[in-house]
Amino acid sequence: MSKKFLSGNEAFAEGIRLARPQVISAYPITPQTIVVERLSEMVEDGSLSAEYVHVESEHSALSCAIGASAAGARAFTATSSQGLLYMAECLYYASGGRFPIVMMNADRSTALPWNIYGDQRDSLSQLDSGWIQSYAENAQEALDLALMSYRIAEDKRVSTPYMANLDGFVLTHTYETVDIPEREQADRFLPSYETDNRIDLENPKNMAFSAGPDTNYIFKYKEHEGILAASEVIKETEKDFAEIFGRKYSGLTENYRTEDADYIIVTLGSIAGLCRETADKLREQGVKAGVVRIRYMRPFPNEEIAEVLKNAKAFAVLEKDISFGNEGTVFTNVNSALKKAGVNVSGYNYIGGLGGRNISAGDIEKIYSDIAEGTDSVNFIGIGGTGNGK
Amino acid sequence: MANKTAESISREEFFYGHKACAGCGGSLAVRAALKVLGPNAVSVLPAGCMSAVGFNFPQLCFSNNSIISTFAGTASMLTGVEAGLRARGYKDFTAVGFAGDGGTADIGIQALSGAIDRNDNIIYICYDNEAYMNTGIQKSGLTPYGAKTTTTPAGENIHGNIRPKKNMFEIAAAHDIPYAATASVGYLPDFIAKVQKASQIQGTKYIHVIAPCPTGWGVAPDATVDIAREVVDCGLWYLAEYENGSFRLNHKPKAFTSVEDYLKKQGRFRHLTEEDIKIITDSRDRKWEFIEKNSQL
Numbered sequence: 001m002s003k004k005f006l007s008g009n010e011a012f013a014e015g016i017r018l019a020r021p022q023v024i025s026a027y028p029i030t031p032q033t034i035v036v037e038r039l040s041e042m043v044e045d046g047s048l049s050a051e052y053v054h055v056e057s058e059h060s061a062l063s064c065a066i067g068a069s070a071a072g073a074r075a076f077t078a079t080s081s082q083g084l085l086y087m088a089e090c091l092y093y094a095s096g097g098r099f100p101i102v103m104m105n106a107d108r109s110t111a112l113p114w115n116i117y118g119d120q121r122d123s124l125s126q127l128d129s130g131w132i133q134s135y136a137e138n139a140q141e142a143l144d145l146a147l148m149s150y151r152i153a154e155d156k157r158v159s160t161p162y163m164a165n166l167d168g169f170v171l172t173h174t175y176e177t178v179d180i181p182e183r184e185q186a187d188r189f190l191p192s193y194e195t196d197n198r199i200d201l202e203n204p205k206n207m208a209f210s211a212g213p214d215t216n217y218i219f220k221y222k223e224h225e226g227i228l229a230a231s232e233v234i235k236e237t238e239k240d241f242a243e244i245f246g247r248k249y250s251g252l253t254e255n256y257r258t259e260d261a262d263y264i265i266v267t268l269g270s271i272a273g274l275c276r277e278t279a280d281k282l283r284e285q286g287v288k289a290g291v292v293r294i295r296y297m298r299p300f301p302n303e304e305i306a307e308v309l310k311n312a313k314a315f316a317v318l319e320k321d322i323s324f325g326n327e328g329t330v331f332t333n334v335n336s337a338l339k340k341a342g343v344n345v346s347g348y349n350y351i352g353g354l355g356g357r358n359i360s361a362g363d364i365e366k367i368y369s370d371i372a373e374g375t376d377s378v379n380f381i382g383i384g385g386t387g388n389g390k
Numbered sequence: 391m392a393n394k395t396a397e398s399i400s401r402e403e404f405f406y407g408h409k410a411c412a413g414c415g416g417s418l419a420v421r422a423a424l425k426v427l428g429p430n431a432v433s434v435l436p437a438g439c440m441s442a443v444g445f446n447f448p449q450l451c452f453s454n455n456s457i458i459s460t461f462a463g464t465a466s467m468l469t470g471v472e473a474g475l476r477a478r479g480y481k482d483f484t485a486v487g488f489a490g491d492g493g494t495a496d497i498g499i500q501a502l503s504g505a506i507d508r509n510d511n512i513i514y515i516c517y518d519n520e521a522y523m524n525t526g527i528q529k530s531g532l533t534p535y536g537a538k539t540t541t542t543p544a545g546e547n548i549h550g551n552i553r554p555k556k557n558m559f560e561i562a563a564a565h566d567i568p569y570a571a572t573a574s575v576g577y578l579p580d581f582i583a584k585v586q587k588a589s590q591i592q593g594t595k596y597i598h599v600i601a602p603c604p605t606g607w608g609v610a611p612d613a614t615v616d617i618a619r620e621v622v623d624c625g626l627w628y629l630a631e632y633e634n635g636s637f638r639l640n641h642k643p644k645a646f647t648s649v650e651d652y653l654k655k656q657g658r659f660r661h662l663t664e665e666d667i668k669i670i671t672d673s674r675d676r677k678w679e680f681i682e683k684n685s686q687l
Binding site for chain 2: 053211
């Protein structure tokens with residue numbers, strides 16, 4: 001294992017090199033560009049043997065990856081924001097066709113107004129597209145997820161595409177020291193892609209067909225089953241990963257000082273670090289604060305969320321997202337998990353970081369103190385309650 | 391130039407048992423092309439007539455590997471299929487796309503341009519029935535001037551479509567593509583020979599074949615081949631190739647047959663006035679001046 005000082009994008013590209021994709025379709029968009037730049041250099045210097053296709057749009061990037069995956073090849077692409085929305089049609093196509101493509105998405109604000117900085121409205125708007133969705137916190141996790149993503153997506157129980165989300169700039173462009181696994185270890189961890197769901201010259205197939213009302217819902221049920229199965233496969237994959245590489249991950253969620261916590265912030269992505277630091281500080285002052293970081297939004301950690309929040313006095317969902325006319329989508333998902341489990345804990349929604357706006361330690365401290373006293377149901381950090389859902 | 395004829399072409403069927411309308415020109419083009427390309431053709435078809443009639447689970451009618459792409463994604467999926475199979479070590483296959491006029495000249499033109507720009511080793515066949523037929527005859531970028539469609543009604547004020555067809559063949563050629571050709575299902579041996587020729591050329595190949603839709607054109611189901619000949623004979627379509635940087639006309643009628651006869655046979659043109667027909671005839675003549683100036687015979 002070697003150590004390198006890498007940005008989130010570069011770390012992810014290193015993970016992809018180790019995963020040996022056979023076809024890479026690339027189209028640039030800020031803040032994703034560095035991933036496709038590094039991969040092109042790896043193909044040029046021969047350290048990655050892949051067909052590198054310069055597509056002319058994000059729609060074609062994913063359409064090309066679908067074609068490659070249908071040919072039985074391991075395919076990779078990357079996008080962000082408007083690009084993700086532009087290829088949206090193909091997201092549903094890839095998941096419906098059960099093509100285990102891996103795509104990195106640099107989480108970025110969506111226009112209008114134009115903005116290149118990070119929030120999670122792009123990927124969270126596509127929760128229903130049938131993709132596994134992970135949210136990394138740091139560059140090491142980004143690299144490790146790049147390698148694990150193919151194992152999870154390609155597992156025959158799953159056969160579902162995988163969207164690895166990295167917070168734009170805050171993670172994609174921030175440098176950290178990262179452990180790079182050895183090639184031999186990576187090959188031991190991730191076998192080559194084998195599937196029957198492919199074009200077969202010896203035994204021709206018709207693929208990506210129509211299915212009418214009698215059978216369509218069966219395909220959809222199977223698709224749902226596949227992404228649900230990822231919960232278990234993620235755990236198995238992380239167990240093998242820890243054995244080979246020595247780094248442990250905790251499945252769909254990561255809990256911090258939650259065992260006895262009265263007040264818990266549920267969040268996702270790179271802001272979790274600041275939440276943990278704030279929780280530590282509050283603990284020193286006698287406030288029992290904890291943090292839950294959601295690592296996977298799909299499949300959604302219903303049981304894990306209900307279990308960790310059931311003994312809390314109150315929780316907040318802090319997210320860089322708003323579903324206009326309602327609340328943050330993560331909040332909706334968390335509340336649904338609690339309702340299904342019969343857990344009744346006061347919960348509040350904090351919308352922050354839109355368009356890359358900073359969330360400070362002070363903002364997070366205020367969330368902990370507000371929820372201890374009770375506050376509006378849905379709050380924009382720095383503005384206040386939105387007046388709905390009381 | 392034809393080295394495959396009705397006698398020599400494969401008896402094997404690769405596109406059979408579909409539910410296309412009687413007399414469908416598009417299905418004739420697909421059927422003939424796949425006979426030429428054989429069992430190792432891997433076909434990509436976007437949402438459109440041929441995928442709607444051919445891929446209804448569990449009744450799947452292609453006996454070669456075939457896949458539906460997104461409407462805009464024929465060429466980009468072809469690229470992926472070709473790259474994926476090559477990456478997996480396959481050499482003996484042909485990646486071929488069959489997209490309609492809307493799928494090619496409108497929604498799919500960006501992906502097609504990208505594929506030609508990359509010179510991906512694919513054959514792209516546009517079966518041109520001159521409107522969005524699958525959705526019920528709406529105007530596309532390849533609907534000819536004057537045609538009545540369900541979105542270009544023929545009324546007192548506007549006599550159907552007011553714009554001419556896009557020059558897709560020349561647009562493809564302008565990329566300096568290794569091979570582009572026009573064809574018509576009315577001249578099937580010529581089309582078959584062009585598919586055969588395309589299959590032996592490295593890089594991107596584009597074939598634009600006129601494929602009448604009796605339902606949308608307002609002709610009898612048994613008139614498909616005749617009307618597809620007549621559009622060539624009256625000079626409103628032409629059989630040509632682009633190769634090595636130059637255009638070649640394959641077939642020059644000694645004298646054009648009547649444009650008016652061609653138009654008036656079809657329900658979609660029946661409303662045209664003498665003035666409309668003169669506009670169409672004049673534009674044909676200008677086109678032929680251009681063709682004769684810019685191509686070899």
